[in-house]
Amino acid sequence: MDQINHQRYYDCDDCLFKTISCQYIQKEEFEKLRSKSVQLRYKKGEVILKQGAKSTHFLFLRKGIIKFNYEDENGKNLILSINKAPALIGGANLVNAEFNLFSVCAIEECEGCTIDVALLTRIALGNTLYLFKMLQFITDIFRSSIFNFISLAHKQVNGRIADILIFLSQNIYLSNSFVLSLSRQEFAEFAGCSKENVIHTLRKFHNEGLITLEGKKIVLNDTERLLKISKHG
Amino acid sequence: MDQINHQRYYDCDDCLFKTISCQYIQKEEFEKLRSKSVQLRYKKGEVILKQGAKSTHFLFLRKGIIKFNYEDENGKNLILSINKAPALIGGANLVNAEFNLFSVCAIEECEGCTIDVALLTRIALGNTLYLFKMLQFITDIFRSSIFNFISLAHKQVNGRIADILIFLSQNIYLSNSFVLSLSRQEFAEFAGCSKENVIHTLRKFHNEGLITLEGKKIVLNDTERLLKISKHG
DNA sequence: ATCCAAAGATGAAATAATGCAGTTTTTAAT
DNA sequence: ATTAAAAACTGCATTATTTCATCTTTGGAT
Structure with a gap:
C-alpha cells in the first residue's frame, strides 16, 4: 500500500467530527466512514476544492483558515466567504450533487480529512438527526456568506x-x-x-x-x- | 367556523405541491398537511413573512412574484433575490428554526398556502427522499441569491x-x-x-x-x- | 374632473472609486 | 549575500456614483 496516501497527522479520537458523529451514529458506522477517509495537509495557497470539478468527497477541516473563491468569465476573483476550522467543506453539494460552484483554498496551513460523499449520504439518509446536523454545518457557511454580501451590496x-x-x-x-x-x-x-x-x-x-x-x-x-x-x- | 380562514381560491388537486408531495408521501399524510393549511392571497406590496418574526409556517407559493428583502440598522432596504412561483418560502428555517432572517413581500398578486413547519418536518424526518426534495426547493433560492450577489460584488x-x-x-x-x-x-x-x-x-x-x-x-x-x-x- | 401624493426624470455639483505609472519594500531563490 | 520577482505603496488623472434641487408625470382618492 502506498504510504503517502495513509500518512496520519493526528489521532481521529481527538477530532471533533468523530465526537459529533458518534453522538448520532454507531461506532461501527463511523469506522466505515473513517476507513474511506484520508488525512490531508494543505499549504497556504493550495486549492482544496476546484471550481467546476466534480465533487467526489467532502473535507472536514480540522485546522486552518480557508477562502471560498469564485472566478468569473474574465478571470476576476471574488472571495465569497472566509471560514476557519472546524467546518465541513463541499457540503453545498450534499443536496444538489453536481459540480463545485466555487473553489476552496487554504489561506493558512490547513489540516483535515476527506469524507466519502456517497457513504456519508447513505448513512445520513438512515439517520435524520445526523442528517440535520450535517445540514447545519452546511447552511452555516451559506448564512455567513450571505451576511458578508449584505455588507458588500449596500x-x-x-x-x-x-x-x-x-x-x-x-x-x-x-x-x-x-x-x-x-x-x-x-x-x-x-x-x-x-x-x-x-x-x-x-x-x-x-x-x-x-x-x-x-x-x-x-x-x-x-x-x-x-x-x-x-x-x- | 370563520369562513374567512377557509376561503378556497383554487383546487388542491391542481397544485404542484400536492403533485410533488404525493410522489414521495402517502395520500393520507398529505391530507394531514392539507388539513392544517390555509389558502391565502396577497396583493402587490403585502408582506408574506416579516423579518425578525418567529416563523411558524412555510408558504408554498403557487402563483406570483416575490422579493426577499433585508432591512438594515439604518432602515435601508436591500433586495436579496426575486423569485417566482412555484417556490417554497421560509424554508431557510427548516434546518435552523429560529427567526426570519429576511422579509418576503409580494411584488405581484400572489396566491399560495401555508404549510405547518412542525408537521412537514415530522413527515420529512420519516421520509428522507421527501426531505431531500424539500431541501432542494430551499437551496435553489439560496443559490439564486448568491449568483445575484456575485454580480453585485464585482x-x-x-x-x-x-x-x-x-x-x-x-x-x-x-x-x-x-x-x-x-x-x-x-x-x-x-x-x-x-x-x-x-x-x-x-x-x-x-x-x-x-x-x-x-x-x-x-x-x-x-x-x-x-x-x-x-x-x- | 380635480387635487394630492408618490414615483419618475433631469442636470449639475460634490464625492467616491478606479486605473495608471512609478517607487519602495518584502519575499523567495540562488 | 545577491538578485529577481512579487507585493505593497503613493499620488494623480480619469471615470463612476451619489446627492441635491427641481420639474414632470402618473395614479388614486374625493
Whole structure:
C-alpha cells in the first residue's frame, strides 16, 4: 500500500467530527466512514476544492483558515466567504450533487480529512438527526456568506473594509490584533473593490488611529468607531 | 367556523405541491398537511413573512412574484433575490428554526398556502427522499441569491443593471418584453445603487437602443450587447 | 374632473472609486 | 549575500456614483 496516501497527522479520537458523529451514529458506522477517509495537509495557497470539478468527497477541516473563491468569465476573483476550522467543506453539494460552484483554498496551513460523499449520504439518509446536523454545518457557511454580501451590496468601501476588519477580528482570529493571512489583492477581492482602494483606506484608518498597520500585522484600536463607520455614520 | 380562514381560491388537486408531495408521501399524510393549511392571497406590496418574526409556517407559493428583502440598522432596504412561483418560502428555517432572517413581500398578486413547519418536518424526518426534495426547493433560492450577489460584488452599475435585466427577462418574466413589477427605488435596492443611477442607466440603455423604455414596460432589444456589458466589455 | 401624493426624470455639483505609472519594500531563490 | 520577482505603496488623472434641487408625470382618492 502506498504510504503517502495513509500518512496520519493526528489521532481521529481527538477530532471533533468523530465526537459529533458518534453522538448520532454507531461506532461501527463511523469506522466505515473513517476507513474511506484520508488525512490531508494543505499549504497556504493550495486549492482544496476546484471550481467546476466534480465533487467526489467532502473535507472536514480540522485546522486552518480557508477562502471560498469564485472566478468569473474574465478571470476576476471574488472571495465569497472566509471560514476557519472546524467546518465541513463541499457540503453545498450534499443536496444538489453536481459540480463545485466555487473553489476552496487554504489561506493558512490547513489540516483535515476527506469524507466519502456517497457513504456519508447513505448513512445520513438512515439517520435524520445526523442528517440535520450535517445540514447545519452546511447552511452555516451559506448564512455567513450571505451576511458578508449584505455588507458588500449596500455600503461604500469604508464601511465594507470596516466590516471585514471586524469580521476577521471577531470571527476568524478572535483577537483585536492579528497577522492578516490575506494579501491586499485578496482583501480587495473580499471587499469588492480595487487593491489600491484597500491600501488607501487601511492607511487612512491607520492615520486616524482606528487601527495600527505594520505590514501584515493589524491591530484594531477602536472597534467602536469602526462599528460606527460600518453603520455608515 | 370563520369562513374567512377557509376561503378556497383554487383546487388542491391542481397544485404542484400536492403533485410533488404525493410522489414521495402517502395520500393520507398529505391530507394531514392539507388539513392544517390555509389558502391565502396577497396583493402587490403585502408582506408574506416579516423579518425578525418567529416563523411558524412555510408558504408554498403557487402563483406570483416575490422579493426577499433585508432591512438594515439604518432602515435601508436591500433586495436579496426575486423569485417566482412555484417556490417554497421560509424554508431557510427548516434546518435552523429560529427567526426570519429576511422579509418576503409580494411584488405581484400572489396566491399560495401555508404549510405547518412542525408537521412537514415530522413527515420529512420519516421520509428522507421527501426531505431531500424539500431541501432542494430551499437551496435553489439560496443559490439564486448568491449568483445575484456575485454580480453585485464585482461589477459596476452598468453591468449589474444589465445583469438584472437579463435575469428578469430569462428567469422571471420569460420574455424579452415585460412590465416591470418593481419601482425604480426597488430596482435600485436590487442593484445596490441609487435610484437616480438606475434611472440614468436605463435611459442610457434606451438611448443606445439596447432596450426600449415605456414607463414600466421594458423591451430588451439586444440581449447580446447586454450580455457583453454584463461581462464588462 | 380635480387635487394630492408618490414615483419618475433631469442636470449639475460634490464625492467616491478606479486605473495608471512609478517607487519602495518584502519575499523567495540562488 | 545577491538578485529577481512579487507585493505593497503613493499620488494623480480619469471615470463612476451619489446627492441635491427641481420639474414632470402618473395614479388614486374625493
